[in-house]
Amino acid sequence: MRILVTGKNGQLGRSIQKTVNTDIKIDNNQSPNDFIFVGREELDLSSESSISHYFDNNKFDIIINCAAYTQVDRAEQEAELANQINHLAVKQLASIASNQRAKLLHISTDYVFDGESGKPYTETDTSNPINVYGRTKLAGEKALQALMPMNALIIRTSWVYSEYGNNFVSTMLRLGKERDELNIVSDQMGSPTYATDLAGVILEIIRHNKFRDVAQTTQVYNYSNEGEISWHEFAKEIFKLAEIDYKVSPVSTQQYPTPAKRPRNTLMNKDKIVKVFNIKISNWKSSLNTCLTILKEQQ
C-alpha cells in the first residue's frame, strides 16, 4: 500500500504524521511505512509541470490532499495563485489519480457556503462562496467530481486549529502575551476542528471498506468538532483553559472589516459521516482542552 499525503508541513499534514506514528488504530493492514509525506519542495502544486513530473516517477494507491492555499485574506490579492493550487492542481491530481487507479481523499471547506442559511448545512445544500478562497476551493471540488465520479471523497471542514503553525488558538495565545485586551468577532458562527481529530477520521476512512472497495461513487462529507460557537466564545474558552486572565470583548463583523468577506454561519450537519463511517465526534471544548494541554507540555 502506498499512501501519499500532500501538505506535510501544514496543520493537517503534520497531524496525520503524528497520528500515523503514534496511533494504535494503525492495524495490520496499514503501517506507518505505507505513508509518503510531501511538501512543496517535492510536489509544488503551483506548477503543473512539477505535478506531472512528480507523478511520472511515483505511483500510489491512495492520495490524501491536505495541501491548499489557505490564506483567506491574501487570496483576494492572489486569486490566480489560489486558483492554481485550490482548483487547477486538484483537477490535475484527480486526473492523475484516475489514471493511476488511485483513490483520492481531498479536503475542502465550509467557506463554499455563503453562511446565510438559518440551519446547519448538509452536503447537498447549495454552495455559494463569498470570497476568492471559497470560490477556488469550490472549483476544486467540482473539477474533482467531474473527473472522478467514482473513487474519490471530499471532506469539508471548518475553523481548523492544532498545536502546529499559525492558527486561531496560537494567535490568541500570542496576543494574550502582547496586549491587554482584545476585540473578537461575535457574529460569525461555526464549529472549530482540532486537526488531530480530523487526522484520526481520515485514517479511519481510508481503512474502511466503504472507501477502499472499488466502485464507490465520489461523495462529499462534512466534518468538524461538535458545537456551535462564535469566534468570541472560542477566544474566551482558549484563555479560560489556558488559565490566562484576559479581557476579550465582542465586536461585530462590521466593526472588524477584513479584505475577504466571511460567511456568517457555516455550522455543518455531520450526520452523513457519522452514519456511513461510524465516526464519533468530540465536542469542541474537550478537543480544545487536549490541544492546549499538549501546547502546555511543549513549553
Ligand SMILES: NC(=O)c1ccc[n+]([C@@H]2O[C@H](COP(=O)([O-])OP(=O)(O)OC[C@H]3O[C@@H](n4cnc5c(N)ncnc54)[C@H](OP(=O)(O)O)[C@@H]3O)[C@@H](O)[C@H]2O)c1
Ligand atoms: N485552516 C482552516 O481553518 C481550514 C478551514 C477549512 C478548511 N481547511 C482546509 O483544510 C485543509 C488543510 O488545511 P490546514 O489548516 O492544514 O492548512 P495549512 O496549515 O495552511 O497547510 C496547507 C499546506 O499546503 C501547503 N501548500 C501551499 N501551497 C503549496 C504549493 N504550491 N505546493 C505544495 N504545497 C503547498 C503549505 O505548504 P508550506 O507549509 O510550505 O506553506 C502548507 O503546508 C486545506 O484543504 C484547507 O483548505 C482549512
